[in-house]
Amino acid sequence: MSLTNTKMMSSEEIYRIGIDVGGTNTDAALLDSKLHTIHTVKVHTTRDVNEGIVESIRRLIEESGVNPAQVRYAMLGTTHCTNAIVERKHLGKVGLIRIGAPATTSVPPLADWDETLKAAVGQHAYIVHGGYEYDGRTIVALNEAEIIGCLEVMKGEVSAVAICGVFSPVNTSQEKRIEELAKQVLGEDMPITLSHEIGSIGLLERENAALLNGALLNVIAGVVKGFEEALHGFGIDAGVYICQNDGTLMRSEYALRYPILTIACGPTNSIRGAAHLSGLNNALVVDIGGTTTDIGVLSQGFPRQSSAAVEIGGVRTNFRMPDILSIGIGGGTIVRVDAAEDRVTVGPDSVGYELLKRGRIFGGDTLTATDVAVKLGRYTWEGAKTEELDEAICQRADAIMTQDIEDAIDRMKTSAEPVDVILVGGGSILVRDKLEGVAQIVRPAHYDAANAIGAALGEVSGETERIYSLDEMTYDQAMEDAKRNAIEQAVLAGAVRETVQIVLSEDIPIAYLPGNALLVKVKAAGRL
Incomplete structure (x- = not known):
């Protein structure tokens, strides 16, 4: 990106850095104390995502010319935790105590988990006597000897404990008592997740969220440490914040306790960034990256929260999540042509971060959505090779993508009335200037770094x-x-x-x- 604010940098000015790690690109933004965007950069996300974070900080500091000592706040929105669950990697072993016998024994813990995820998180899951009715009356009192017996078996076998009780959001007493017992048996340093602090009423979904939170503690510890080391490496001594999925920040110490709250913070950052850049408080935000299009609802300047249970890596959970609809259209989405049947199909798979190597306009052999947009004149890419692209095929692919995006927008609307749409993300070059059911399309300045700006805000x-x-x-x-x-x-x-x-x-x-x-x-x- 080019430097967008050439005024003299005041020695008194305080800056903040926002970084958002996506599946294809890692975006970074530098904002001043008045939240004006000073500079943005976009680097390819690598297999080791920390490399992309380090490179984005390096370029941001070098290209902006800002003194690193003046950067006082650093915010990170990351896919680390989501990736760990989806890929079943780096997850910690978690011991679970469900407070619910005899009322809940018919459905065992981890009943809807696949074998790979069960193996990653471990087999120490126990149901003990206890729990509450929906109005908070005790079903069964705790049997502390039974609980201590379960905790003794976990010794040396787990790196975290999750505690989940029937209707514990209504009455938290039993969960808190078992936390005290766990500290006595397993040590004061044992990380413990209480389900009522994360999920809402539904037992199984809340239990799943608490288990996943415990499994992600090692992952988030590595993220925070890596981010802090990257900042210190460039002479930045800043307050470190991690983005939550409700559009707000948490201090790094809080994130170390509740890593599950970072899930889906990427689309949320884009929605917050879109609101800031456009000046609109109520609209649909269409964020098109390299792999997917994420559509969210901006309500009073914040993302609308989902009221439905959400699946993460195949596991149903019920903690707060933004209401996001994702479809498989992005800048790297693969366009296929079946000449025999005269058929054109789009996606849902993508070349991802290999776009600059595999895309046709870059000399590659794969027709992508970006090739289509450049061929149709939506975007000018220096050195792009468009001569050999068939315009008729590109027109057909464009019609399919437009229809899919219009349908997705309709699904997120709350009425038949046309809505304002804010287009953000590097892949938003794919979209036409007019869409059915849309009152106006707003493409704000810095649209391609809205996620990083949202993180910094x-x-x-x-x-x-x-x-x-x-x-x-x-x-x-x-x-x-x-x-x-x-x-x-x-x-x-x-x-x-x-x-x-x-x-x-x-x-x-x-x-x-x-x-x-x-x-x-x-x-x-x-x-x-």
Whole structure:
């Protein structure tokens, strides 16, 4: 990318770096204290993703001319955790204690996991007596001798423990008690994931999320260490933040406890970056990379969250995730021609990071979506060899891609009315200037680095979780008090008060407590 801000760099200026690791490219952006984009770079993601991170930081510093000592914040959005689950690599062994006998014994833990993932995470999964009814009343009291027996068997066999109880989001007491026992038996340093801190009510999906979180602890530790070492290697002493999938940041120490929250942060970063670059707060964001097109909904400046269970690597989970629809169209998507049947097909497979080697316009032998876009004049690529490309075939491939993207946009709309669409990602050169069902298409400046800019924008969050008695105050008063507390927590974490807004709010009536009790969870986020 070219340097986009040639003003003299003030010695007082404070900068931030945002990096987003994708399957094809690693994007990096440098922003100033007013969140203006100073410079962006795009490098190919390599098999060892840390190499791409180091190279992107090197180019960002060299090409922008910024003093590394002035970079005070560094944010990373990464696919490390997603890749580890999908590829079944680098996962830690996790011991599971489900608090649910005799009520839940008919469905064993890990029932819907395939054998490769079970083998990677381990076989130490136990169901012990306990659990709550939906209203928080105890089904069965804990049998601590039984629990200690299970923990003794795990000694030396697991690197983390996950604890999941029936209806524990309504009453957390049993999970917290088993955490105390686990620390006593396995040592204070044993990492423990409590399911109520990650997932919502559904038992099996919440259990899966807690298990995966425990399995990813080694992965995220390597990510944070590698990122910090890369920064220090260039003389950058910055606060390190990892991107979450709700559009906010978490300090690296928090990420070391909850790596599962980094899953799907890439599309979220693109949505946040698109909002910042376009100035729109409500729109559909179409992010086209080298491999996929991800479509998300921008609502009040933040990604719309999914209410459905989400599959990660074939495992159903129910922790918060952005509502994203992905289709197999990207800059590297392969276009095939069947001359015998006079048929053209597009994707879903892609040449990925090998585009510059295998694409036809670069001298390769594979027709890709990028070849089609350049042939049809949507983008000018210096030195591109388009003479031998058949324009009629490119037109047919373009019609297929356009139809697929229009259909995907329709599926994400909440009404039949035309919507605004913000196009971001390097692959957005594939899209025509007009689409059916779209009011306007906005291609903002720096559209191809929106994901890295979204990572750099990142906001700091604060949360509150309290039980209120509705005999003593109204529902509105309870919600207002919880929101005020969450805002204060965000400010304490380093957010600017004027920028803080509520990004998550939920309440659960708790019938087992007197006084018409209500459990309220609220999350607020604001700029650093």
